[in-house]
Amino acid sequence: MATNEIQENALNNMGVDKTPFAASMLFPLFRATLWGLTGYFAAAWITALLFHTVIVNPLPATVGYVVGLICWLMGSGVWEGWIRRAFGGKEAPTYTGIERYFRFGPDSKSTAVRYVVLNIVTFFLAGMAAMAIRIELLTPDSTSWWLSEIQYNQTFGIHGLMMLLGVVASAIVGGVGYYLIPLMLGTRNVVFPKLLGLSWWLLPPATFAVFMSPTIGGFQTGWWGYPPLAQNSGSGIVWYVLGAATILFASLLGAINIAGTMVYMRAKGMSLGRVPIFVWGLFAAATILVVESPATYTGALMDLSDMIAGSHFYTGPTGHPLAYLDQFWFLFHPEVYVFILPAFAIWLEILPAAAKRPLFARGWAIAGLVGVSMLGAMLGVHHYFTAVSDARMPIFMTITETVSIPTGFIYLSAIGTIWGGRLRINAAVLLVLMAMMNFLIGGLTGIFNADVPADLQLHNTYWVIAHFHYTMLGGVIFSWIAALYWWFPKVTGRKINEFWGKFHAWWFFVFFNCTFFPMFIAGIEGMNRRIAIYLPYLHDINLFMSISSFFLGAGFLIPLANLLYSWRYGPKAEANPWGSNGLEWQIKSPTPYVPYPAGTEPEVVGPNDNYAAEAKEPVIWVPTPSK
């Protein structure tokens, strides 16, 4: 396209650092690790000495974590890249070459790439925990050669927390969203680039702490951290709380950026009516974090305080554990919409370009995304119908069921877009279609959990495990992989291997369903969740699920290999391989460090989903107006 050529000329003179990779570029990573560990041990030791205790106790572990986190951040480049200036020093130069991937910095694209890497690593580690769970469940007894009950509980707690906060919370929002937001809105960067950079550097220590929690005693509570069990079953709970709070804080930094960028940084002509649907999805998710997370941090920190400071907010003879549930679920119910709304938006972003049709009923789709995020704020109580008084049941049942209406708009829009179109099905589109089918089951089975009479029986059984894996693994992870495939050329300039992409999609779909569909049945037959030992009458079905899950788990090596191999050797892609009208595809691929040359700005002159034969280009390039 002509626009690309215009840019190329200018870009070649932008003076971007072209130094090839050298091991010395990893220095900030090593320094951060060294400072972080030193800070951790020093602080934990000193605290232990002062309080006459050992470093694995809750208080030293807490102090060590906080100090270690700060030292890690300084080591990663926050010191010279940001803080030093506040003390009158000089700010580090802006890194524009490969170096920027390995240190703290304001470039949203390298931050997003780091998100992808972190999410993939975490997905594999938490996935191994899932395999460990399924190995334990191969037999009904306590499987003494494998995990003890204590270890089993730690394993599913780590699996759950890491899959949620370490993977799906940032997989699409972070890796895909932070990369695409500026490009889709027609700006060069997000509104608070350093905060966004910081958000990633918060994650590795938090994730590491959660995975390492067994070294200080682990935690038995699963990912909920309910008191008073939290306070009396292992010091590892402090790293659960701190890790979760840190990751949530990182999400909040991202959310501020999403909302701010969408409000303040849109290109000329990009009215709200023309904002790409994916950005609307991110925006809807961001509002949830901004509004709902504070109450939940507070709850988590009070849970911690009960552990380390001797308070009795939720514990002891005077505390109210139920108050914790209210605070915990105030964010953590809507948090599931933070996971799924961007996935919905991915479907609606990809389908029009694939079917060469405008997004059907776009207004309703946006109402769906925003509507879910708003209703979501009001219904956390549906997670503990078995704990609340009768009078609270109807209202939370009603609101929860209402969520199905805006959720339905997403399907309305998606089906209407495919209908009458010419859908080109590559691996990404196939995964989107599969995600729609899986999430449909996840959503429909959610109605059972919302319906109080049904839920009083199904709550805390494998029914629920099946339900949320259909939404998160079946919905979010399918969509995440689809998005990685679809925008792969944007980031790397190459295409993934379509054959292996589709092969794995089918593999994933089949073994996902074989693993998780039987869990609905196990739940109905009386298998409760979080048990290392179950009754022999449930053996056959568990054996089947476990064996399926091993195939499912092993299958993830295929997309991993595909992404890695294609990154180096995949077929070269044109700038706009899918013929999309999206603004992000109208610039060079891979995206240059500065997406548009100085002096040129995009101006949006039409909707980005008009594929009619005679349609105009949706964007023109204009000179930057002088201030």
Place this chain on the structure above:
Amino acid sequence: MNAAKENLWKAFRGLVVFWIIGLAIGETLMAWGIGNWPILGSIQAHITADATTYLLWQAVAIYVLVGGAVVYSAFRFRASSMSDTAAPAYQARTWAPFVVTWLVLAIGINLANTIYPGMVGLEQLWGIQLDTKNPLVIDVTAQQWKWTFSYPKQGVTDVSQLVVPEGRTIDFVLRTKDVMHDFWVPAWGEKKDVIPNEVRHLFITPTMLGTTATNPMLRVQCSLICGNGHPLMRAPVKVVTPADFKAWVANNSF
């Protein structure tokens, strides 16, 4: 096929056929599944299972209608290959009859579900609880990791097996000595959390004789993670005739 000439009504007729076949297969499978439902050992279990099975019928129907439309249209309107980049002639951004039908159905189903099985089920459950004149009171104490049962009016204290008569509504008074637990007998179709510093009630009217040995669904099972003993925090259940219950009380009271 010439995209410009695509006849969307003809495509829709195909979808209707696809739906009918899908519904027939789906609901038949569901009928078979529901036919194999686990035992329902109390009035409450019937109420909650009615809710679940009703929603299952409905879920299958919606799955076929919506999922069927996704699969059918993806298949019917696929392009021959990725390089086939021609745009279809149909470029409408919306079509009111579809949107309105969707809206009406979504709101209608949603409202209907809130009433039935939601509120109707709750009303029935509450009705039993509030109507019961003379329930059998059983004090349940949960602690890591065992259950103990006392029958204050019968003078039976601290037994570790739950013995109850058939046909009488029981008021389980739930307390915990340590962390949260959850009192659940799968065959009775309901569970209730047991919460520190609070007293909770669960009303159950057993309708089926049996023991844990004859049917494992008839067991007390802690259903809220409470530490490493959680999976084994179970207790045997025995539902007996009123006469046998009297005899058991006579043997076990002081």
